[in-house]
Amino acid sequence: MSTLASAGEAVFRPVRTGNAFEETVERLLQAIRLGVAGPGERLPAERDLAARLGVSRVTLREAIRALAAAGYVESRRGRYGGTFVTEVLPPVGGGRPREELAAGLEDVLTLRRVLETGAAEAAARRELTAADREHLRVALEEAGTTDPAEYRRRDSRLHLAIAEATASGLLTSAVADVRIRVNELLDAIPLLDTNIEHSHAQHRRVVARILVGDPAGARRAMAEHLDGTAALLRGFLS
Template sequence: MLDRVLLGGNAASALRPVRVTSAVDEVADRLLTAIAVGDFLPGERLPAERELTTLLHVSRPTVREAIGRLQAIGVIEIRRGRNGGAYVRDSWTESTAAAVRHTLLPRWEEFEQLFDLRSLVEGMVAATAARRRGPKDLDPMRDALNAYLSARTPRDEQAADSAFHQAVGAATGNPQIVLLSRDLLARISLGFPVEPWGKGERTHFQRGSHDHKALYEAIAAGEPERAEEIARGHFMISAEMIRDVLARVRGADTP
């Protein structure tokens, strides 16, 4: 739906399905970039082949070959057994800069539009939650906030952050709002419905802690204007992380 609204009636947008003529290249580049911005963190398992085919609109052989390329350059390792799969080893290699250029630069103007749109939409989500939330809506929000504040690893932080914002979305009482929020997240995260997490910098965690506490308090107090303002600023953190990755590449290109 958002593809049609933003870009004139088809899905060939900033996060268009991978082009068939260069599918393996694009899948590999998109995965490398997603790892660089922290959609998937070191030690974390990538989505299974079947899920990746659905997210990226390509065949399983294409996904399998792209995963093989990432294994060959040392970004991921393949583990066998019950908990087997493709696990992230490193967030940045010599191949990452080229992948970021191919994935982000041609579509950067559209990404900036999406960052702006997401800030506006998530402000609306927070304001609606503040207007509509019931007493029971606050419990999962508070639990997720406590989990975030007590997290010991970037992956735990990322999971608690997701749970917190899911609880805020649920408090709106409108599943379509939740779907809209998820769609925008996937579009800024290269097709994966996962919040970028950078390298787990403590400055981002500390800012997130402050924002989460303030947002919870505004929603609990039924203050929609305050909740909207906090959320609009908070959801620019992910945009800043992606900008940082692109700036790293541009800096490397500078003589």
């Protein structure tokens, strides 16, 4: 068995979450970062790779297109074509060492998960006022922007609106603080169109669960949303 094949068994394993696109991107980036598929090398054939990851070929193609747009892979046609890792990988975080960016990644992700799933649950438990509900709806609508330049800001505002719906000033401040740290990490990775589409759908589910007063559902929906972002951050930065 070749080195690529044997090492790939550990990386190209079935995805486990509801964020198939994001985790597929993470797995492909892991393979590239770990040298399972080094610069200039070809990734396994699409049919084989989709089967090993346990995702549809449509999802795999979306992930490959996203990585191609970000400069990590390129597609070649012809008899010896396929998807190849680029010879020179793009810098991460504007040239900052990846180790520096990744050092506190898990700490930030852990804190964010505790705070934001808790905020979604607490907001759903509370009897919201008409003003609270309108604030959430407006923030959700604004977060649905297709303008990449506005996406991060409006996404942040929605997450803060959810925290504000808890009526806890301390929790809202804590979510704001961790969001600053998260945005520093997000600014170091590319915006992927498919992930933005997924985020919009997940945002709608989170807000819907809050508005109907479903604490457990709101927590689950927020956890799924955060897991998708975490997968991309780990893939690009770890």
